[in-house]
Amino acid sequence: MCGTENQAATNGTTKHLSSPSSSTDVVLNLDHGDPTVYESYWKRIGEKCTVVIKGSELMSYISDVRKPCWFLEEKFESVIKRLHRLTGNAVVDDRYVVVGTGSTQLFQALLYAITTTDASLGGTGGGPDQLPVPVVCAAPYYSQYAEETDYLRSGLYKWAGDAYAFDKDGPYIEVVTSPNNPDGTTREAVVIHNGDQGKVLYDMAYYWPQYTPITRPADHDIMYFTFSKSTGHAGSRIGWALVKDEAIARKMTKFIELSSIGVSKDSQIRAAKIMEVICEDYQDFKHHQNSNHFFEYARKLMENRWKRLREVVARSNVFSLPKYSQEYCLFHGECTESYPAFAWLKCKEEGVEDCEKLLQEYKILGRGGKRFGSDPSYARVSILSREEVFQQFLERLEIIKGNTN
Template sequence: MLRDGYSASHPVSLVAAAPYYSGYKDQAEFLRSGLYKWEGDAHTFDKDGPYIEVVTSPNNPDGTIREAVVNLGEGKLVYDLAYYWPQYTPITHPLDHDIMLFTFSKCTGHAGSRIGWALVKDKEVARKMTEYMQISSIGVSKESQLRAAKILGVLSEGCQHFRTADSENFFEYSHRIMRERRESLQNVVKNSKIFSLPKFPQDYCNFTGKYTDSNPAFAWLHSKEDIDWENLLREHKIIGRSGERFGADPKYVRISMFSPPEAFNLFLERLSAIIDNTNGNVVGGEESSIIK
């Protein structure tokens, strides 16, 4: 995507710190591009020459706030800020990176509008990004642009009387839903002897003017034991994605916090059942099949 100043003859290394969003690897590898080459975990990257590091903050899958980790001379940093919205994380300060990516899909949930935007300092990089979007998507349709304008209008109208009106604006509403879900999940997991969730400190959010919690878009469940997550979840009709897909330990699994309310409640019930089983409250042969 970014060929700016980089040698055209060798593919540029593409890295992200593990655990990284699994889509970067899948998308970078699928077409075997001569422009870039997926090199995996940024923590272990030490090749000479140009590279691109994608920094996802808050991170998918684990919700952490991140900075670049490679810090070699010839690198370009791409900040994926899909989740830097007040329903997910305290907005602690304005960001000022060279390339910053945003999307409606995580801001308001309008994934189908296929609208994202970027703030880019270098004009030539911006031109190349625009060219790539033009070629890969045949341009952004008027239909999408009209939808995006409407969404932005409603969002901004809702925020106009922020901190004065009684009714919740979109971000307050979403923050409440995400917090309720996180708390429900934490209540289930605290009964487990072997499962845990990451903990985040409260921080001051400039958007809400309060100290707020992090409410990640994904639960990044960790197990003390060697769990065959794929089988375990499938047996209990839960769809998750193993840590291995994110370049992480298979003792982790990622589960979406975005499902419809009924599905989320079913998830909590089924996870409770797993936790009961793994805590040894169920006798018989079933227990042994859950832990490898």
């Protein structure tokens, strides 16, 4: 979810910089993945994505009661499938689409749906004898999974930490974030010894052509995506799941119905329009070297940022970054490496044990490795800020010098 970043860091009364400023006194808030990086593209697009909604439109809770997700707008469902077919990043045939208020709500809806539907995980309703189903993810894992899993204090499921350390018999749920948040690696499930007693959720928030090579259409029973990381429109609060099992889709819908009585139709229609514009721009071009097309623009932007960041880190004796191998991307039609949404910085300076604290000394807010089930010598830093903020981040990183003796 990964894909979802909803916890902005605070630091007393110090001003935070998540928008342009030339001041060196403000904190660069790169703790959360607010995708303002794409703002410049959508400004250039102009009015093509403008949506006008009349006062008499979209008034009902209901979209189509014949579908498991009865508040899903038909236009939105259609363009979701169209966008996945365009990018080739997911199989959409024979799947039910469930819309949620971002991937955070979808994650919680899935935990509820699985533990109240799948008999191998405790039955159909969570009786008094049902033990909470452990939820695990391979470290380093998305920092919010633990809090989101345990937030409702459900008796149906509970956070159980690192999937690599999970060796108990019995039911479990494994979350696979691929590409991974925070380190950008491609992931597969790691818990295999419990056979059919486990369920796997695939958080595919970053499986889009600007972040990683699209090597094959993802074809899992449960996958979920988010509008915020695919196009940058985090403020619309839209995500969707592709689910094979109708019973799980219906239970997810019930969870969302009880927690928010559906999902905003206004947001669905706006998202549908923006995604439709992306698809229409590609319609006349089989291969897409036009920088006016969204995914080309976004990939070149991310590639440029990673190039600049690696140049700064290469001159540093303090930090290191992961290396990503090149793979053939079906969408771009060429070999390319990954350009993740976050930099997984490692502080290699002797005597410095906490990378997050070191960055804070230079007024850079990142998120420390311990929150990801990893070592505090790591910190996650967002690459998704506006250009002015990213440039100031590079300038501050450049001046962090270690012990040269």
